Amino acid sequence: MEENIQDYFLCDSCAGKDFKLVYNFSLRFHGVNFSDELIYDKLIEEIYQCTRCQKTFTKAEIEEGLARIKKAHRHV
Structure with missing residues (x-):
């Protein structure tokens, strides 16, 4: 009989296992040698x-x- 094991990533502060996705949107401005204008990169952080x-x-x-969870279960 095959055994199933389910292990969760847990918050290291409170041991919670439920998470929600939060996005940050920003623009990063920087100069370039060939122009006085700033150029920008759009960044989206999850x-x-x-x-x-x-x-x-x-x-x-x-x-x-x-x-780490996967590695721990290899040694069981």
Whole structure:
């Protein structure tokens, strides 16, 4: 019989497992050598917010946490 194990990424502040996606929108302005005009890049940052304590995590932090969970279950 095959066993299923489900493990969650948990908030390291409150152990909550529910998160909501929050977006930040910004423009980054910078100069270039060939013009006096500023050019800009549009940036959209995705962050995940714990629904219990409001702590935020980047996508990279979530992926690192999931990798640790995966690694821990390899040694079981």
